[in-house]
Amino acid sequence: NADVKITIDEACDLMDAVEESINGRDMGYPVAMITESSMPKNMQSRFLRNLNLSDEQVITTKDALALSSLWQLYAIDRPSLKEKPLIQTTPTDLQEDGDIFEWIKKRDRILYHPYETFANIVRFMRQSAMDPNVQSIKICLYRLGTDPSIFEALKAARMNGKSVSVLMELRAKFDEDRNIKWAKDLEAIGVHVVYGPVNLKVHSKLLQVVRLENGHLVTYTHLSSGNYNVSTAKQYGDISFLTVNKEIGEDVSELFNALTGYYGQRKYNHLLVAPATLKASLLKKIDAEIKCHESNGNGHIIMKANGLIDQDIIAALYKASNSGVKIDLNIRGLCCLRPGIPDVSKNIRVISIVDRFLEHSRIYYFHNNGKPEMYMGSSDMMPRNLLARIEVLFPVLDKDLMKSIKENILDIHFADNVKAKELKEDGTYVPVKKDGKALRSQQWFIEHNGCWQLK
Incomplete structure (x- = not known):
């Protein structure tokens, strides 16, 4: 674990403590060793002995290791083999000399x-x-x-x-x-x-x-x-x-x-702040969507995040699925929820998009019987975000802006059938079926850059 471990007492300065912990990071004990399957057994044994590891701590793979070395290949001057350079834009109504x-x-x-x-x-x-x-x-x-x-x-x-x-x-x-x-x-x-x-x-x-x-x-x-x-x-x-x-x-x-100043319980008009209110608020909104669906039959939850690990959030989503709520999840990284299981998660779809740019935005959408709510911000649905960090989700209060974000960003991600992979109930990922015209979401954003801006 590369996270620094901080020990603080009344006489200790946080900066000094962090600096001291950094100096000791390289002195940590190894917890596992990853090797190529072709590594000779006698060489593997020598490493295990010198690192004081057991056979159970060895992970063997056929995949390439030290993938950071691929940057050397990318550095080769062959533009024809690379993506076209991205031309970043500024909204048309925000000119260079504008206020x-x-x-x-x-x-x-x-x-x-x-x-x-x-x-x-x-x-x-x-x-x-x-x-x-x-x-x-x-x-x-x-x-x-x-x-x-x-x-x-x-x-x-x-x-x-x-x-x-x-x-x-x-x-x-x-x-x-x-x-x-x-x-x-x-x-x-x-x-x-x-x-x-x-x-x-x-x-x-x-x-x-x-x-x-x-x-x-x-x-x-x-x-x-x-x-x-x-x-x-x-x-x-x-x-x-x-x-x-x-x-x-x-x-x-x-x-x-x-x-x-002093970090303590505060009241906020709109922000969902971890660890104080964020997790409880998400759980309440999931439960509210269940109630909306039971009354009106149109429950729908959409979430885009980097990770979904928190057990309580997962349990709430399972409950919503069993109540008939349609749930679409775009989780780029770790996802401990299993979709498509009868009587557990049959109404849940999970995709992951890994493409040219790192998907890093977080968007949480609740249909709320036609009066939708949307939150964006820094937090994933992981214990470290919800319990051990100061995180913020903020509401999109402008209904026209919310509609544009959903239609021109969220919906486009879920329509991706080129780079999107779908999570199956056994934990494997498979390419999304290409029904109709191919749509690569990130390329679509490049070609329709700024379409989410309101006129």
Whole structure:
């Protein structure tokens, strides 16, 4: 396990503890050894003896190992063998010289990365840093990466006299050293840097800008499934959400107060926050969909996430299936639910899409008898997300925007018959049957880039 183990006492600083734990990570005991089936037995025995492992801890495979070496093949200059470079776009009504504040104020907005460029979020931060009316900027940083664009925007904001607060999660696996460096650099320029609760990893993606307009403070809020990482935003499929909704702004402000001060039970108008309310809220919504179906016969739940492991969520989905609710799940990675089992999960369909870009967005949709609800955000349905992390799901309150996301993003994923694999009841994955015209969802998004934007 590569997660750092933190031991804290009253006299200990979190940053010091993380640094100490990183130094000891390479000293951990091995728990398993993966070998190619062609490895000679005497060589395997020597490794087992030197690593103090038993035969039961050996995993033998016919598949290739050290797949990261394939990047060397990809580096070969053969454009004809590669995908065409993605041309990222900006919404047509957000021109380069346009006022991004005015764009957000007109209505709730989304940007679907990487098809729409993450540079617009960096632009939002840069404009905030330079705007004399902006009073403060708060942001949660989990994996900042090596690109300095976000850091430079925060630095510019601080140099221009704005209040800048950063919650830096130091325990992002394999990014600990980099995050510690960013934290120290930010502190050096006068940014208020905090690290959140010691016993909970902060995985939520939050950015809030407070601006003085006509004598009143207006809160601009950005929430997302993706990190503020300029590099991975070119490879990950994530959805950014921007709003001036006052109640959502109050919720995010309240959460920042909790994370930068005493983390305790808080009340939120709209946000579902783990570990306080998120899991219980999802279970209630599944149960509500069961009741809707029993009364009206039109129950439908759609979920798109990276993982589904939590036993209580799985049990609730089984119960919904047995009640007749139609359930469509797009789970890219680990899924412990088994679909298609009579009297258990016959109304559940599970697909996984692995393609050119890493599917990373999370979307939760409940039909609710024709009054649908949709939530997006950072959380998967896994115990680590629901119980051991600060996660946020936020509602899509604009009904037209919700309809567009469902029809132009969610439904397209579930129509994929090129890259989608379907999970069977025995735990195996098989290619989705190609009924009708071939549809590769990610290619469809490229060809119809921006169709989810409201006119």
